[in-house]
Amino acid sequence: xxxxxxxxxxxxxxxxxxxxxxxxxxxxxxxxxxxxxxxxxxxxxxxxxxxxxxxxxxxxxxxxxxxxxxxxxxxxxxxxxxxxxxxxxxxxxxxxxxxxxxxxxxxxxxxxxxx
Numbered sequence: 001x002x003x004x005x006x007x008x009x010x011x012x013x014x015x016x017x018x019x020x021x022x023x024x025x026x027x028x029x030x031x032x033x034x035x036x037x038x039x040x041x042x043x044x045x046x047x048x049x050x051x052x053x054x055x056x057x058x059x060x061x062x063x064x065x066x067x068x069x070x071x072x073x074x075x076x077x078x079x080x081x082x083x084x085x086x087x088x089x090x091x092x093x094x095x096x097x098x099x100x101x102x103x104x105x106x107x108x109x110x111x112x113x114x115x
Contacts, residue, residue: 001095002038005084014088014098016069016107027068039087040080047073054106067103069111 002017004010019034021027032043051071056064081087090098092112100108 001088001090001098002081003086003088008084010101012099013104014095014100015104016067017087018067028070031070038081038083040082041074041077043072052107052110054103054110056103065103067107069107 001014003014004012006012017035017038018031019038021030022033025033028045028048031048032045035041035043048070049072050068052069053066054069055066058064079087092108095108096112
């Protein structure tokens with residue numbers, strides 16, 4: 001999990017790392033790019049597997065956010081919080097107890113109830 005750095009939206013809350021899909025990218029390509037930028041880890045596209053999603057309801061003046069969650073294998077390479085904040089490895093029970101943005105609460109709930 002990644003803790004949002006000070007000065008960012010949801011600062012101090014824990015979230016699944018990742019980010020926005022840029023124009024011309026697929027969600028998998030965006031995740032590979034974002035994980036490399038945020039954590040310094042290179043993911044293999046073929047190792048990504050859809051694990052769930054969460055979406056907001058319509059908010060006044062903007063379309064809802066949809067977050068897609070993927071699982072992947074990890075080669076054990078070094079992980080670093082390259083964009084600030086903290087990173088941590090947690091058990092499902094520990095993740096449940098972390099302060100998280102609403103969509104990450106939903107993602108964690110659906111991910112760990114499948115275990």
